Amino acid sequence: xxxxxxxxxxxxxxxxxxxxxxxxxxxxxxxxxxxxxxxxxxxxxxxxxxxxxxxxxxxxxxxxxxxxxxxxxxxxxxxxxxxxxxxxxxxxxxxxxxxxxxxxxxxx
Numbered sequence: 001x002x003x004x005x006x007x008x009x010x011x012x013x014x015x016x017x018x019x020x021x022x023x024x025x026x027x028x029x030x031x032x033x034x035x036x037x038x039x040x041x042x043x044x045x046x047x048x049x050x051x052x053x054x055x056x057x058x059x060x061x062x063x064x065x066x067x068x069x070x071x072x073x074x075x076x077x078x079x080x081x082x083x084x085x086x087x088x089x090x091x092x093x094x095x096x097x098x099x100x101x102x103x104x105x106x107x108x
């Protein structure tokens with residue numbers, strides 16, 4: 001009976017040891033890699049990131065010729081206004097990740 005208890009305790013301890021040897025990435029490491037990938041993309045695509053204050057000073061538009069994107073720092077979202085719509089019930093946006101490079105319209 002004593003040997004059985006020692007066996008169960010040994011298996012349990014070995015399980016703890018091997019469980020703690022996880023080679024996976026932590027959430028913090030994955031978030032850091034994501035931030036680095038976004039940085040590389042911005043540099044590669046020569047994107048000019050502007051602040052929300054500058055965006056408001058420009059009448060809430062971005063200069064497409066200068067490849068401007070506004071960064072909403074609270075959410076981490078980048079946005080480029082490609083064309084100011086005449087119908088205020090839709091917002092136009094350009095998806096830089098789209099392979100077709102099409103413009104999209106979203107109802108507000």
